[in-house]
Amino acid sequence: MSDTGPPRFTLYTSDASQWAYVPHLTIDEKGYKPSQYDIKQVGLVNGENFSPEYVQINPNGTIPSLTSASLPEPLIESADILKYLDFNHPKGPSLFPVDPEQRLKVEELIAHVHQTKLSTNLILLQARDAQELSAKKASFSKDFVNSRQEKLIRYGTTNPQIPLYTSRTRENGKLYHIYNSSAIGPDHEQFFADSRKGYKDFAAGLNELNSMLVLPYAAGDKVTAADMHIVPWLAHALWGAGGKAIDEFHPLEELIKKSVPDFKFGEKTKSWWRNISATDSFHKNYPTLH
Numbered sequence: 339m340s341d342t343g344p345p346r347f348t349l350y351t352s353d354a355s356q357w358a359y360v361p362h363l364t365i366d367e368k369g370y371k372p373s374q375y376d377i378k379q380v381g382l383v384n385g386e387n388f389s390p391e392y393v394q395i396n397p398n399g400t401i402p403s404l405t406s407a408s409l410p411e412p413l414i415e416s417a418d419i420l421k422y423l424d425f426n427h428p429k430g431p432s433l434f435p436v437d438p439e440q441r442l443k444v445e446e447l448i449a450h451v452h453q454t455k456l457s458t459n460l461i462l463l464q465a466r467d468a469q470e471l472s473a474k475k476a477s478f479s480k481d482f483v484n485s486r487q488e489k490l491i492r493y494g495t496t497n498p499q500i501p502l503y504t505s506r507t508r509e510n511g512k513l514y515h516i517y518n519s520s521a522i523g524p525d526h527e528q529f530f531a532d533s534r535k536g537y538k539d540f541a542a543g544l545n546e547l548n549s550m551l552v553l554p555y556a557a558g559d560k561v562t563a564a565d566m567h568i569v570p571w572l573a574h575a576l577w578g579a580g581g582k583a584i585d586e587f588h589p590l591e592e593l594i595k596k597s598v599p600d601f602k603f604g605e606k607t608k609s610w611w612r613n614i615s616a617t618d619s620f621h622k623n624y625p626t627l628h
């Protein structure tokens with residue numbers, strides 16, 4: 339611990355980013371003071387995460403990122419940012435248990451919720467049939483997809499040397515096509531089928547999470563880095579399904595039931611959520627679901 343305190347840092351974040359709330363929760367859990375860091379908002383909804391300026395900081399164009407004069411290069415993964423914040427602040431116990439078994443549990447839980455099959459984009463952007471797609475087209479999802487495509491094309495045209503634009507324009511372009519063509523064709527049918535499978539995988543992932551949780555917190559008797567990752571993921575999924583109150587599991591349960599009729603949130607998941615949502619860092623960052 340230095341006399342001057344931990345090095346100052348800048349967190350690049352967006353209110354709309356679930357993973358940005360890993361560092362936000364950590365900042366509060368570890369007791370950082372606002373004078374110790376700067377916050378820069380990056381527009382995720384309007385595709386500003388793809389601006390050449392931001393891509394220089396984070397070549398993946400993802401949020402969050404953290405920069406500090408003490409770092410050789412920006413940190414561009416929420417798991418690395420959490421570790422940095424944890425190790426650079428002396429206050430309070432580490433969010434990583436010393437006990438190797440507990441530590442392994444923490445790492446497993448973090449990896450679990452970051453799996454592609456558990457991406458909340460399933461809930462926010464996918465659709466299992468024409469009716470679900472119409473609802474998505476009438477929601478912010480369509481603006482999101484379209485603004486991104488417009489920004490990717492614009493930035494890609496003026497910065498052909500940046501490889502990210504080619505891959506992301508192609509990837510988002512598939513969604514753009516699904517959202518903007520009026521007729522339902524074979525690509526839509528494939529999209530619906532992929533989404534139906536996606537919900538089955540998502541349900542399986544939630545069941546696996548339920549059996550992995552220890553209690554009262556995710557990895558045992560203390561709040562750990564695992565809680566800092568699972569909270570933003572589940573909060574975003576509950577919100578994406580239309581949940582309003584913090585403990586509103588019902589809308590997501592119903593959404594999943596359409597593909598997995600016997601799906602129910604596990605009791606351990608609900609107990610864990612009750613416990614973690616009573617903490618100060620949770621209250622500060624989640625006055626409502628987002």
Ligand SMILES: N[C@@H](CCC(=O)N[C@@H](CS)C(=O)NCC(=O)O)C(=O)O
Nearest residue numbers: 355356357399400401402414415416
């Ligand atoms: N593995 C990264 C994922 C970050 C991520 O995907 N962030 C989302 C917002 S929550 C994002 O920036 N998406 C923009 C995109 O990939 O298009 C992390 O954990 O930091």
